[in-house]
Structure formats: structure tokens, C-alpha cells
Amino acid sequence: MKLPLPLAARLPAPRFRGRLHDARTATAIGRWLGAAVAVCFVTGLISHLLQHPGPLADVLPSRPLWGYRVSQGLHVASGTAAVPLLLAKLWTVYPRLFARPVVRSVRHALERLSVAVLVATALFELASGLLNIAQWYPYPFSFVPVHFAVGWLLTGALVLHLAVKAPEIRAHWRRRSPGTLALPAEDDVDRRSLLTAVGLAAGAVTVTTAGQSFTPLAALDLLAPRHPDHGPQGLPVNRTAAQAGVTPGAVRDWRLRVDGPRPYTLTLDELRALPQREVVLPIACVEGWSRSARWTGVRVRDLLDRAGAPPGALIRVTSLQAHGAYRVMTMPHTYAQDPLTLLALRLNGEELSYDHGYPARIIAPNRPGVLQTKWVARVEAL
Ligand SMILES: Nc1nc2c(c(=O)[nH]1)N[C@H]1C(S)=C(S)[C@@H](COP(=O)(O)O)O[C@H]1N2
Numbered sequence: 001m002k003l004p005l006p007l008a009a010r011l012p013a014p015r016f017r018g019r020l021h022d023a024r025t026a027t028a029i030g031r032w033l034g035a036a037v038a039v040c041f042v043t044g045l046i047s048h049l050l051q052h053p054g055p056l057a058d059v060l061p062s063r064p065l066w067g068y069r070v071s072q073g074l075h076v077a078s079g080t081a082a083v084p085l086l087l088a089k090l091w092t093v094y095p096r097l098f099a100r101p102v103v104r105s106v107r108h109a110l111e112r113l114s115v116a117v118l119v120a121t122a123l124f125e126l127a128s129g130l131l132n133i134a135q136w137y138p139y140p141f142s143f144v145p146v147h148f149a150v151g152w153l154l155t156g157a158l159v160l161h162l163a164v165k166a167p168e169i170r171a172h173w174r175r176r177s178p179g180t181l182a183l184p185a186e187d188d189v190d191r192r193s194l195l196t197a198v199g200l201a202a203g204a205v206t207v208t209t210a211g212q213s214f215t216p217l218a219a220l221d222l223l224a225p226r227h228p229d230h231g232p233q234g235l236p237v238n239r240t241a242a243q244a245g246v247t248p249g250a251v252r253d254w255r256l257r258v259d260g261p262r263p264y265t266l267t268l269d270e271l272r273a274l275p276q277r278e279v280v281l282p283i284a285c286v287e288g289w290s291r292s293a294r295w296t297g298v299r300v301r302d303l304l305d306r307a308g309a310p311p312g313a314l315i316r317v318t319s320l321q322a323h324g325a326y327r328v329m330t331m332p333h334t335y336a337q338d339p340l341t342l343l344a345l346r347l348n349g350e351e352l353s354y355d356h357g358y359p360a361r362i363i364a365p366n367r368p369g370v371l372q373t374k375w376v377a378r379v380e381a382l
């Protein structure tokens with residue numbers, strides 16, 4: 001119903017008498033949320049750096065081999081846990097949105113503005129991250145650069161917020177802090193129930209999704225979009241050969257081309273005749289699922305040596321795939337020279353299936369899944 005304007009103007013500003021919309025509750029939830037955002041930010045930076053190595057390419061380590069699996073698993077888990085925490089935090093503080101007067105001073109106006117940026121960027125980061133995990137891209141922009149840039153905005157707004165609120169946070173950090181003692185004691189029981197419920201909700205979404213990368217919890221992985229066991233040859237597939245436009249016809253006359261000072265090509269049979277190595281390495285997808293597998297193939301280092309490539313060379317790997325962001329991948333020498341980095345021909349004891357990159361794909365330690373290029377056609381020392 002639309003109220004006639006004069007009547008609407010005469011209504012009092014809404015009042016909230018409900019309890020627990022207080023600084024102690026906001027601080028208690030806020031520190032969990034802050035911790036989740038901090039983990040998300042740091043692991044997000046790691047992921048960004050690995051995907052855009054730039055001048056740091058030479059120092060990125062290829063060990064520990066499970067490094068990216070843990071860091072990206074934490075990124076997605078902390079982002080997921082932040083969803084119930086953010087909702088609870090917003091519920092706790094929303095009456096302040098209706099505080100009157102809307103603006104009391106310049107300082108107050110700036111503070112409200114920074115909170116608006118904080119809330120908007122936090123909602124954006126969690127929503128865009130969740131949509132990405134679900135592989136649903138209903139937005140008109142490219143996910144990675146926007147999620148990265150807004151991550152900085154969110155972190156900046158959060159640091160500012162913590163600075164502005166430092167006195168209140170200090171006063172309400174513990175249940176027995178000076179500020180908390182001034183709050184009605186009868187709210188303590190309710191507050192404890194609320195915090196327990198919020199903690200349980202965050203724990204529940206974590207436990208029912210973490211199994212996508214932390215496989216001991218795989219049995220409880222009910223909510224994650226990808227289950228680590230589901231997929232051909234016991235490994236999930238993000239983009240199938242059909243989706244990538246790689247057809248059996250395109251693979252029929254396949255040759256591997258290795259470029260360096262002494263370039264050469266190899267047929268699949270010639271590759272199979274070279275010394276084969278076996279490694280156990282995970283695919284750790286940026287979207288949070290991860291699964292270890294047994295890979296067999298030729299060391300990338302051996303292929304490069306034969307082409308006369310210098311050991312410090314940056315490597316470029318090109319897929320048969322005609323289009324798409326993951327067609328071309330560059331690999332710093334620390335990964336290319338690692339004895340565990342293979343051009344793999346077999347997965348878990350079988351020839352690679354088309355969806356896992358037949359005839360040959362890259363598998364390297366401590367690298368994001370997006371860089372484990374499938375359907376490799378060419379390896380170049382730059
Ligand atoms: N050529 C090519 N390689 C690719 C991709 C791709 O789309 N094209 N997807 C990457 C992504 S996002 C992941 S997580 C891994 C998944 O490997 P899998 O499908 O064998 O599990 O392959 C990577 N290699």
C-alpha cells in the first residue's frame with residue numbers, strides 16, 4: 001500500500017527495542033567474520049600471484065606440493081563460512097541504518113560512507129564467489145579481475161572500520177570487558193544462544209562443503225557443487241573436451257611440438273616410448289574442489305633438455321583447444337624443472353580420457369587447476 005506522502009512524513013522513524021543489537025554482539029561476531037575475511041584475502045592474494053606471476057615468477061616455489069590445495073581450500077571454506085557470519089553481523093547492526101539524524105557531522109558522514117562500502121563489497125565478494133563456485137556467470141564482467149579488485153576495496157574498508165571502531169571493539173572484546181559490564185546482564189543468556197547458533201551455522205556450512213578439497217570429510221560433502229569422487233577415472237572435470245571444442249578428429253593426427261634451440265616433434269607412440277615417471281599429485285581447482293590422483297608420463301624437464309632449453313627458461317604451453325582463457329599457460333622454471341612436473345599420458349593407471357586431456361596434459365605440484373593444461377599440443381622455452 002502506498003501511503004499518501006504527508007502521512008508517511010508524520011510517521012515516527014522506526015524504533016528497535018529488540019536486544020542483542022549491541023556492540024558486544026557485533027564485536028563477538030565481527031571478530032570471527034574479520035578472521036574469515038583475513039584468511040580469504042591472504043589466500044586470494046596467493047591465488048592471484050600464482051596465476052599472474054609477473055616479476056616474482058622466479059621465486060614462486062613448486063613446494064609444498066599440496067600448498068595450493070590447502071590455500072585455495074581455505075579460501076573457499078573461509079568465504080563460505082563468512083556467509084552466515086555476515087548475515088548475523090548485518091542483523092545485529094541493522095537498526096543503526098535507521099539511526100536519526102542520518103548524518104550528524106562530517107566525520108559521521110564519512111564513517112557511514114565507509115560502512116556502506118564495507119557492506120556492499122562484502123556482499124559482492126561473497127555473492128560473486130559463490131556464483132563462481134556454482135559455475136554460474138550471470139554477470140556481464142569477467143570474474144577474476146573484478147573479484148580481485150573488490151577484494152582490495154573490501155580489505156581497505158575493513159581496516160578503516162576496525163580503526164574507527166577500535167575503542168568500541170576494545171571495550172567489548174571479552175564478556176567481562178568494561179563496556180560489556182554496562183549492558184543488561186539478562187541479555188547474556190540470549191547472546192550466548194545467538195552466538196552458539198551463528199557458530200553452529202558457520203560450522204555446518206564448512207563441514208558440509210570442506211570435503212570437496214579435504215577428502216577425509218568427503219562423506220559429509222553434501223552442499224559443495226562438485227564432489228571429489230564424481231567424474232571419469234575418479235576425478236571431477238571442470239571443462240569437458242566437448243565444451244572446449246576438442247573433438248576426436250582434432251586429436252587424430254596429434255603431434256607434440258617442443259620448441260627450444262633444437263625443436264622437435266613427437267608422436268604419441270614416441271612419447272610413450274620415452275622414460276615414464278609416476279607421480280601422485282592433486283588437481284586443486286580455484287573453485288575449491290581438489291583431488292589427488294596418480295599420473296604417469298614424461299618429465300617436462302626431460303622434454304626441455306632434449307630441445308636444448310636453458311634450465312632458467314620460462315615455458316609456454318599451448319593446448320589444442322581453439323579458444324578460451326586456458327588455451328595458453330606459462331610456467332616459471334621452478335615448476336618446469338621440478339622432477340614431479342609431467343606431461344601426463346595416464347591417470348590412475350589408465351590412458352587419459354578425452355575429458356582429462358587426452359592425449360597429453362600438464363600436471364605440476366603446487367599450482368592452481370586452471371594452469372594444469374589439458375590437450376597439450378606445444379611446449380616452448382621462451
Ligand atoms: N586446455 C584446457 N586445460 C584446462 C582447462 C581448460 O578449460 N582448457 N581447465 C582447467 C581447470 S579450471 C581445471 S580445475 C583442471 C581440471 O582438470 P580435470 O578436468 O582433468 O580434473 O584442468 C584445467 N585445464
Ligand SMILES: [Mo]
Binds near residue numbers: 284285370
Ligand atoms: Mo579449475
